[in-house]
Ligand code: NAD
């Protein structure tokens with residue numbers, strides 16, 4: 548495993564990643580909260596892991612919603628307001644540009660914001676759901692969230708009368724079957740060796756999910772695994788190359804090199 552010691556080595560690392568991407572016929576990208584940090588959306592660690600004095604994990608659970616849905620909605624309305632104010636940054640844009648250059652590509656995000664979509668990514672699996680959708684707890688209908696989150700409290704209801712909740716995967720819930728099937732199909736159709744595919748892990752600590760075994764699966768199948776994160780993570784040990792830089796700077800430079808071809 549290599550890491551980026553300083554700016555002087557940056558050019559070589561970017562060139563190595565660009566060369567791997569140029570040769571690859573399959574590219575899997577996994578993103579986490581760090582990719583949206585430069586759009587002003589804090590990571591959970593960036594907020595100290597707390598909201599209203601409580602660990603975020605204690606607000607984002609089915610049990611918390613059953614106990615006090617109004618409080619859980621206050622948290623999600625605040626997050627929705629922040630997402631609606633935010634704009635995609637250079638990392639989101641670079642990943643959308645990368646998708647356009649690679650034949651077999653999938654972006655798997657743990658983020659519930661819509662910044663990848665707004666940047667133009669389409670081959671996208673939103674593993675933890677969509678913050679800007681409501682899900683009815685009674686009839687399971689999914690609807691777009693109102694364009695302006697209400698200033699007052701209260702708990703929104705479906706037309707069927709059921710309580711609405713945000714359409715996100717909470718701590719302690721299963722990932723959605725549809726998403727898992729799409730991932731499985733992508734992995735089955737991927738080519739990871741000769742030429743080597745690339746698994747690119749950006750802005751995730753790996754503590755929530757450990758990448759759901761995706762990084763290990765791609766590595767074991769022969770992919771070059773590259774991490775872009777200013778800090779070392781639970782996944783760093785699985786990587787062939789660790790670029791210790793912020794996502795916007797690193798990814799825009801790598802994609803700019805690809806576009807020089
Ligand atoms: P995390 O908070 O555990 O880790 C964030 C990672 O991003 C850290 O490793 C940090 O070093 C890195 N990072 C910070 N700034 C960065 C930058 N500029 N460039 C690259 N990396 C940077 O987040 P996680 O691993 O995604 O998982 C936590 C959970 O939090 C997920 O379930 C996710 O759904 C949720 N979450 C989502 C959002 C969002 O949708 N924008 C925001 C906060 C949390």
Ligand code: ZN
Pocket residue numbers: 683684685686687688705706707708709
């Ligand atoms: Zn309903």
